[in-house]
Amino acid sequence: MRIRYFCWSLLAWMCIGLAHAASRYSDILQYKLNVPFSYIDVIGYVSSYCLWALLTLVLLSIIERLRYPFVYRSLTILFVCGLIFWLPLYLALDKIIAIILRGEEMINLVSHVRQSSAALIFFYSLIYGLTFTVCLGVILAKKIRQAERLNAALTKQQAESAMQLSKQKIQLMQSQLSPHLLFNCLGAISALARKGESERLVDAIAKVGNLLRFTILNAPLKTIALFDELNLVDDYLALQRLRFENRFICSIDIGDLDDGIMCPPFTLQPLIENAFKHAVELTEEVIDIQVKVSSSDGRVKLSVINTLPKDCSSKDSTGIGINNLKSRLSHLYQQDYELTINKEKTCFEVSLLFPTTLNNNEIVE
Secondary structure, eight states, X not given: OHHHHHHHHHHHHHXXXXXXXXXXXXXXXXXXXXXXOOHHHHHHHHHHHHHHHHHHHHHHHHHHHSOSSOOHHHHXXXXXXXXXXXXXXXXXXXXXXXXXXXXXXXXXXXXXXXXXXXXXXXXXXXXXXXXXXXXXXXHHHHHHHHHHHHHHHHHHHHHHHHHHHXXXXXXXXXXXXXXXXXXXXXXXXXXXXXXXXXXXXXXXHHHHHHHHHHHHHHTTBSOEEHXXXXXXXXXXXXXXXXXXXXXXXXXXXXXXXXXXXXXXSSSHHHXXXXXXXXXXXXXXXXXXXXXXXXXXXXXXXXXXXXXXXXTOOSSOOOOHHHHHXXXXXXXXXXXXXXXXXXXXXXXXXXXXXXXXXXXXXXXXX
């Protein structure tokens, strides 16, 4: 990095030296001055200005080592000390270059420096100030770029960490669904076993196998086909019919659904399970459950309406399934979904509206 800076600064100062030599030659021609001017003078100008490339390299190295953000006092001390040290050294080196190129005799350099005019000292002090400012600007730009890259890396790392945490939360919540659903299914099988109904028991075990297969294959996915979710609901309802025979009537209206519609796994099933937990299981009355599925304008609407028992208490009619679903939807869609619950005296309705997605291959890692 420093070598590159030195090469660029050397090239820049050589160009400045050539420009100064050209200006001097132009003045000689314009004003017809009787002053000799040759290639030796051009080399002298270029060599003299190349000394400033060394100063540039030194200033860049020192400023880069200063603690960032820079302290005004430190910069001031560096500027003054550099000026006091550099000007006499430069004037002496400049004279040595002139002596070497022109073959002059060596003189007392200290006397030469002391005899330098105020205008010359002011001119070189101005060049020093500009050089210091440019070096400071270069290092500042470098520090700012480093800070921006660091901030960008930290932001990216934080975003990745947040995404990973979100995925882990979704995975945890989806893993909670499997034993919860399995517990209810085993309850249905247990009821059949107690009744000694072997044929229906075999059918129930097959349905449980379908549910477990669905869980293993689809629970890790963020989205699945909506029709796969409906197949899960069919198996779930078949098990519940074995458990609560003649205690509920369920109708499903899906209308004209597109095969490509997607939804998160275990989206509709918890809504229907809520109706069993807070209505069917609490009474011997026949509970009417209506399921409606529709889509329009890139959004899917799921509605589950169930009647309530006459002696239904006023306690909350939502359980872990719906609360879990809300948490998963929040992680997947942020605020871009609606879950509304409407409870009346004789019926309970829960509706879910969320955007469709075709990304059924993305896995929660």
